[in-house]
Amino acid sequence: MQQPVWADQDTTHQEITADSAIEIPGSSVEKQFMRRHVRNLLSILSPKEKSIVSLRFGIEDGRERSLQEIGNIIGLTKERVRQLEGRALKKLKQCLDGEGLHAYVDLIV
Incomplete structure (x- = not known):
């Protein structure tokens, strides 16, 4: 990694290889704003x-759950969870429209 990439320059492999574990600062800030x-x-x-929405999309822990899993956790049928999820997503879409954030609407399932 410390050897020069080109014979006539001092640039090393380490200098030109991106570290995928390190997040770009601007991207990190954008993600924080989006989470908020x-x-x-x-x-x-x-x-x-x-x-339901938090569990379904893994908002809190990063683990997306099925309608059946959510039903088991909350004590509702799979169908009732589906209905409530649909109602919640509709509310979110209406809110985004009301705030003039039409670009985000397509991101909601």
Whole structure:
């Protein structure tokens, strides 16, 4: 890694190889803003809807869960979870439209 890449320059392999484990600072800030924005958006939902959306998309722990898994956790049928998820996503879409954030609407399933 310390050997020069080109014979006539001092640039090493280490200098030109990107470290994928290190996040680009601008990207990190953008992700923080997006997380904060998502959490603010979820505040318009009822506690049950918020829980369902958080579990479904892995918002809190990064693990996406199936409708059946969510139903087992919350104590509802798979169908009822699906209905509540649909209602929650509709509310989120309407909120985004109301705030003039039409570009985000396509990101919601």
